[in-house]
Amino acid sequence: MEFWLVQGSEKLQLPIPPANYSIKKALNNTSAIVEGVGEISFIGKPKLAEIPSIQSFFPAQVYSFCQYDTFPSPKECTDLVEKWMLSGNPIRIIITGSSPINTLCSIEDFEYGEQDGTGDVYFTLNLKEYRIISLT
Numbered sequence: 700m701e702f703w704l705v706q707g708s709e710k711l712q713l714p715i716p717p718a719n720y721s722i723k724k725a726l727n728n729t730s731a732i733v734e735g736v737g738e739i740s741f742i743g744k745p746k747l748a749e750i751p752s753i754q755s756f757f758p759a760q761v762y763s764f765c766q767y768d769t770f771p772s773p774k775e776c777t778d779l780v781e782k783w784m785l786s787g788n789p790i791r792i793i794i795t796g797s798s799p800i801n802t803l804c805s806i807e808d809f810e811y812g813e814q815d816g817t818g819d820v821y822f823t824l825n826l827k828e829y830r831i832i833s834l835t
Contacts, residue, residue: 700796701766702753706783714770715755715762720794723749748828750792750804757811759818773820777811780824784809789829803829 702713702720727743757773758765771779783790784806794800804826811822 700794702755703791703793704780704783705791705793706786706788709779709783711771711776711779712767713755714758714765714767716766717753717755720750720753722800723751747830748802749807750800750826753824753826754822756819756821759820773818777809777820777822780806780809780822790826792826803831805829 700716702716704711704713725746727746728740729743730738730740733739757776758770759773761768770776789803789805792800792802792804807825807827809822809824811820813819814821
């Protein structure tokens with residue numbers, strides 16, 4: 700399984716894919732109390748999907764479990780994600796595998812830091828589906 704983040708012509712494949720990920724989908728359902736009937740439910744339109752807590756790390760050196768060995772430095776990776784986050788434009792997340800994902804997302808938050816003396820930078824990335832509004 701590969702994880703790619705893309706904005707325009709810039710791409711970043713995560714060198715260490717997360718151990719797992721999840722997609723949260725929901726509807727904007729509402730309910731109301733109707734006299735003599737009780738509570739009734741109205742099924743709404745879909746909310747934006749969320750991809751919470753993509754967790755991994757940007758390695759400072761090549762490990763045997765890296766998916767490739769020509770990855771950028773941890774600083775280059777965090778700088779790129781921060782640049783995308785501040786650009787005001789969505790990114791595309793592409794996840795290959797048995798349930799592939801290819802969707803535009805906004806970066807909701809990005810947390811990172813070092814945990815040990817290796818120079819590896821651990822991160823958590825939270826994404827939300829981005830819909831382009833068309834006024835036609």
